Amino acid sequence: MVNCFHNQKSTILVVDDQSKNISILGKILQEQGYNLAFALSGKEALALVENNTPDLILLDLLMPEMDGLKVCEILKSNPKFKEIPVIFLTASHEEQHLISAFETGAADYVTKPFQKTELLARVKHHLKLKYQTIQLKIRETELIEALAYEKEISEFKNRIISVASHEFRSPMTVILGFTQLLLKHYPVFSQDKIFKYLSSIETSAKKITNMIDDLLTLSHIDAGQININPARINITEFCQKFVSEIKDSIAHDHDVELQILRDFQHLTKAIILDKKLLEYTLYNLISNAVKFSDKNTLIILGISYNNNYLIFKVSDQGMGVPLEEQKHLFDLFYRASNAKDIQGTGLGLNIIQRYIDLQGGKIEVESEENIGTTFTVFLPLNH
Numbered sequence: 001m002v003n004c005f006h007n008q009k010s011t012i013l014v015v016d017d018q019s020k021n022i023s024i025l026g027k028i029l030q031e032q033g034y035n036l037a038f039a040l041s042g043k044e045a046l047a048l049v050e051n052n053t054p055d056l057i058l059l060d061l062l063m064p065e066m067d068g069l070k071v072c073e074i075l076k077s078n079p080k081f082k083e084i085p086v087i088f089l090t091a092s093h094e095e096q097h098l099i100s101a102f103e104t105g106a107a108d109y110v111t112k113p114f115q116k117t118e119l120l121a122r123v124k125h126h127l128k129l130k131y132q133t134i135q136l137k138i139r140e141t142e143l144i145e146a147l148a149y150e151k152e153i154s155e156f157k158n159r160i161i162s163v164a165s166h167e168f169r170s171p172m173t174v175i176l177g178f179t180q181l182l183l184k185h186y187p188v189f190s191q192d193k194i195f196k197y198l199s200s201i202e203t204s205a206k207k208i209t210n211m212i213d214d215l216l217t218l219s220h221i222d223a224g225q226i227n228i229n230p231a232r233i234n235i236t237e238f239c240q241k242f243v244s245e246i247k248d249s250i251a252h253d254h255d256v257e258l259q260i261l262r263d264f265q266h267l268t269k270a271i272i273l274d275k276k277l278l279e280y281t282l283y284n285l286i287s288n289a290v291k292f293s294d295k296n297t298l299i300i301l302g303i304s305y306n307n308n309y310l311i312f313k314v315s316d317q318g319m320g321v322p323l324e325e326q327k328h329l330f331d332l333f334y335r336a337s338n339a340k341d342i343q344g345t346g347l348g349l350n351i352i353q354r355y356i357d358l359q360g361g362k363i364e365v366e367s368e369e370n371i372g373t374t375f376t377v378f379l380p381l382n383h
């Protein structure tokens, strides 16, 4: 009989020093469609179990050299084999040994001469129990994993809520303060003052919008809702356009330079990348370089490649990151101790790292305080 609790046939190991018993049991079990293995001694049985773990063992109680009790004891002391149900085969006059058999961990026994229906019923019952136990264990592991995941998500959400409410407060205070001031006194304010206050309100509102965008991006990545859309791109043209746009927007007070460090015309492989993810990554690295370095200093975007990766380097001559803090830079909400007075939430690098992971790449940082920082992004060429 093919076991109905498992989509494969169960394997039963029969251990008995009497080949006559083995052949009787073998015939009964084979008729039912079980896979069989045989051993004529305890030692042989242990060697067989090592190579091909059976689903159940029928074990003769009294055998020369190593008896069934010893075999069972050895099996039950090994975590790899302790779940295999062992049914002892006993002659009726050996029944006094059964207490010891159960103490060593036996699941059941059958007495010789074998009653076919009784034998089969016990085998079937213990196989069923074994598979039910396995199913329960799988279910238990799944539940434990699901609970751990839920816990992680809920902790993550709590942290997001607490940081976001803290970070939203200062731009909201600016917006509220200036709006109330304008509402109350706008007739007496000069055009210049009104313009100044409105600009501050706009900047603060933009900060909040950026934070909301970052938080939404994070929750999308976490929920696996970010799809990679790789497409062929001309990387030098892309970077030239990108740098020119950056110079006109966030980096107009800095000197931004594109350095093509290796001739891309010699690259035989096509460059296939998700443009949006690349743009997001470079934009964030350059906005960090701008934020954390003085006006009029140099920021370099270097592009290159090796056999496996396309390589982007963003270097600045800014404040750098203290050595002992560098390992935390990609942690969620992490901000270095020397950056606390500069606006930011510590989300940017974490999002970048997740994006790069999604694409099978990696990111590294080298930094020296008051000298500068270089972030290097590696994206697989044949992704």
Ligand SMILES: Nc1ncnc2c1ncn2[C@@H]1O[C@H](COP(=O)(O)OP(=O)(O)OP(=O)(O)O)[C@@H](O)[C@H]1O
Pocket (backbone or CB within 6 Å): 214, 284, 288, 289, 292, 316, 318, 319, 320, 321, 329, 334, 335, 336, 337, 338, 339, 343, 344, 345, 346, 347, 348, 349, 350, 373
């Ligand atoms: N180029 C850099 N020079 C010096 N420090 C940097 C540089 N880039 C990142 N850091 C440090 O790493 C921290 C984390 O950077 P990240 O981009 O994640 O956050 P942020 O810029 O502070 O805020 P956000 O990007 O979310 O607006 C920064 O707060 C800063 O301490």
Ligand SMILES: [Mg+2]
Pocket (backbone or CB within 6 Å): 284, 287, 288, 344, 348, 349
């Ligand atoms: Mg940033």
